[in-house]
Amino acid sequence: MRQFFILLKRxxxxxxxxxxxxxxxxxxxALTGFDFYFAISVxxxxxxxxxxxxxxxxxxPFWICALLTFPLITMRLFAEEFKLGTIEPLMTAPVQxxxxxxxxxxxxxxxxxxxxxxxxxxxxxxxxxxKAHAALSPGAYLGSYTFILLLGMFxxxxxxxxxxLTSNQIIAAILSLAAIIILFLSGFLSYFVLNVTPxxxxxxxxxxxxxxxxxxxxxxxxxxxxxxxxxxxxLTLAVTYQVFQSRKWKS
Amino acid sequence: MIKVENxxxxxxxxxxxxxxxFEVGKGEIVGFxxxxxxxxxxxxxxxxxxxPATSGTAxxxxxxxxxxxxxxxxxxxxxxxxxxxxxxMRVTEYLNYRAALKGVKGRRIRERVxxxxxxxxxxxxxxxxxxxxxxxxxxxxxxxxxxxxxxxxLILDEPTIGLDPNQIRQVRELIKNLGKRHTILLSTHILPExxxxxxxxIIINKGRIEASxxxxxxxxxLRTAGGIRLEAKTxxxxxxxxxxxxxxxxxxxxxxxxxxNTFLLRVEANSDLREEIYRLSVDRRWTxxxxxxxxxxxxxxxxxxxxADI
Numbered sequence: 001m002r003q004f005f006i007l008l009k010r011x012x013x014x015x016x017x018x019x020x021x022x023x024x025x026x027x028x029x030a031l032t033g034f035d036f037y038f039a040i041s042v043x044x045x046x047x048x049x050x051x052x053x054x055x056x057x058x059x060x061p062f063w064i065c066a067l068l069t070f071p072l073i074t075m076r077l078f079a080e081e082f083k084l085g086t087i088e089p090l091m092t093a094p095v096q097x098x099x100x101x102x103x104x105x106x107x108x109x110x111x112x113x114x115x116x117x118x119x120x121x122x123x124x125x126x127x128x129x130x131k132a133h134a135a136l137s138p139g140a141y142l143g144s145y146t147f148i149l150l151l152g153m154f155x156x157x158x159x160x161x162x163x164x165l166t167s168n169q170i171i172a173a174i175l176s177l178a179a180i181i182i183l184f185l186s187g188f189l190s191y192f193v194l195n196v197t198p199x200x201x202x203x204x205x206x207x208x209x210x211x212x213x214x215x216x217x218x219x220x221x222x223x224x225x226x227x228x229x230x231x232x233x234x235l236t237l238a239v240t241y242q243v244f245q246s247r248k249w250k251s
Numbered sequence: 252m253i254k255v256e257n258x259x260x261x262x263x264x265x266x267x268x269x270x271x272x273f274e275v276g277k278g279e280i281v282g283f284x285x286x287x288x289x290x291x292x293x294x295x296x297x298x299x300x301x302x303p304a305t306s307g308t309a310x311x312x313x314x315x316x317x318x319x320x321x322x323x324x325x326x327x328x329x330x331x332x333x334x335x336x337x338x339x340m341r342v343t344e345y346l347n348y349r350a351a352l353k354g355v356k357g358r359r360i361r362e363r364v365x366x367x368x369x370x371x372x373x374x375x376x377x378x379x380x381x382x383x384x385x386x387x388x389x390x391x392x393x394x395x396x397x398x399x400x401x402x403x404x405l406i407l408d409e410p411t412i413g414l415d416p417n418q419i420r421q422v423r424e425l426i427k428n429l430g431k432r433h434t435i436l437l438s439t440h441i442l443p444e445x446x447x448x449x450x451x452x453i454i455i456n457k458g459r460i461e462a463s464x465x466x467x468x469x470x471x472x473l474r475t476a477g478g479i480r481l482e483a484k485t486x487x488x489x490x491x492x493x494x495x496x497x498x499x500x501x502x503x504x505x506x507x508x509x510x511x512n513t514f515l516l517r518v519e520a521n522s523d524l525r526e527e528i529y530r531l532s533v534d535r536r537w538t539x540x541x542x543x544x545x546x547x548x549x550x551x552x553x554x555x556x557x558x559a560d561i
Contacts, residue, residue, distance in 0.1 A: 003352060006348065006351045006352050007352070009348075010348055014337070014339070017337075017339035017340060018339050084335050084337075084338070085331065085333065085335030086335045086336065086337055087335075088296075088301055088331040088335055089329070089331060089335060089336075089349075089393075089396065091300075091301055092299040092300060092301050092324060092327070092329045092331075093324065093349070093352045093353050094321045094322075094324040094325040094352075094353060094354060095352060096321070248301075248302070249302055249303055
């Protein structure tokens with residue numbers, strides 16, 4: 001366990017060794033800021049049945065921002081180690097494979113959480129200035145951020161898998177972006193397919209990220225998506241672990 | 252310290268090492284020699300648990316590198332070829348991280364990292380970013396990393412490749428000093444280095460061990476080695492024919508430079524025929540301006556073993 005935390009510390013710090021982390025953070029704040037501005041202007045158009053929190057987490061800039069960050073955070077993780085050969089000193093130190101895989105994944109997750117922290121201040125500032133409520137209940141905040149965490153856990157694990165498959169960061173980024181976009185768009189399948197049966201629409205609904213976000217930002221804690229995202233995370237990480245072992249042995 | 256039995260490694264279609272066995276005792280400095288692609292790095296990678304063998308076993312201090320990999324790894328300081336390092340970390344930061352990762356605890360980390368920085372002359376670059384260091388310094392960071400947890404066994408893959416002559420000398424001295432306290436297995440192409448530092452040499456070719464002995468014994472076993480160089484004016488004589496008549500001479504080659512001839516004689520191992528050649532020259536009234544003997548080196552051993560057909 002000691003080894004895991006030593007590895008984790010380096011993984012988190014490694015984001016900040018290069019300027020990449022700072023560029024990503026600044027762009028992220030700028031983009032979510034835009035999103036926040038859009039959300040307020042939507043509400044300014046007239047009476048609406050949604051709260052600021054709901055609008056903020058469901059607009060297009062939010063999704064662009066969210067989906068693009070995953071490949072950026074994860075593309076480096078394994079691909080760079082294989083490319084530079086640093087995997088060799090790493091794996092000849094007395095560390096276990098699972099410690100390496102999990103520390104890289106957890107490091108990415110921690111950086112992802114750090115990225116979202118500034119957005120949490122938008123709403124109190126809004127309430128302080130406008131003296132209006134940004135959400136109807138604390139559940140909406142809790143739901144929104146819980147979902148962002150769930151989404152991050154699953155999609156970052158996809159990024160890890162993509163990164164462990166190749167030594168090329170660009171290929172890793174493209175693979176994970178493609179996989180994430182396909183998963184995201186599959187939620188819209190019922191809009192594109194003709195003659196949708198209600199059963200099919202329900203079935204697709206289980207996978208529809210956008211529908212999940214809608215519910216959670218409403219403050220509705222549905223356990224089905226929670227189970228879905230957590231189990232998919234575990235599955236993807238297990239595959240990542242297997243691929244990592246076989247790649248290490250072949251190198 | 253190291254025990255290797257019937258070890259083989261096959262990649263898709265290629266046999267990198269083929270059924271090799273050897274042992275390295277505590278306190279030995281063993282040089283691993285072989286042409287490119289002979290299987291040196293593969294063997295070292297298996298010993299350091301980076302990759303598994305296809306068949307056979309290897310153990311470090313009694314710990315199997317596959318079954319008890321963690322214990323085996325904890326006892327090895329391994330420096331891979333080309334020394335891959337995290338380019339964006341600082342030297343001290345990197346060594347601290349590596350020390351902790353290899354199980355050095357708490358306050359001992361500072362102490363050990365300080366020691367290895369001293370030992371490898373890294374004090375003046377300790378706060379620099381590794382990516383900005385020259386090749387020689389990077390090599391030394393790699394060596395410091397291998398040493399930081401004070402392992403019983405050092406496995407160094409080409410520790411002096413890419414260094415300038417001064418740096419090579421420094422690293423060689425360092426390795427010699429380390430040999431007093433550690434067991435060392437090192438691979439290299441640079442043969443004088445092995446003669447100077449190693450107590451034993453293992454020559455590996457095409458995945459097989461061809462020889463394993465002290466440098467001195469290997470030289471003794473040479474079938475043909477060394478030679479004699481003669482520069483003389485032979486007048487009308489055919490020097491090549493005359494010289495070849497001396498018993499013990501295996502063959503003679505000549506080069507003409509005006510009136511002067513330079514003869515290179517290959518002789519039986521460890522024989523010194525200078526006296527006979529001198530007498531011949533006197534008898535035939537040759538004018539001699541050089542008569543010298545070239546002693547066999549490990550290079551001859553290496554060439555003989557790895558290119559049996561030459």
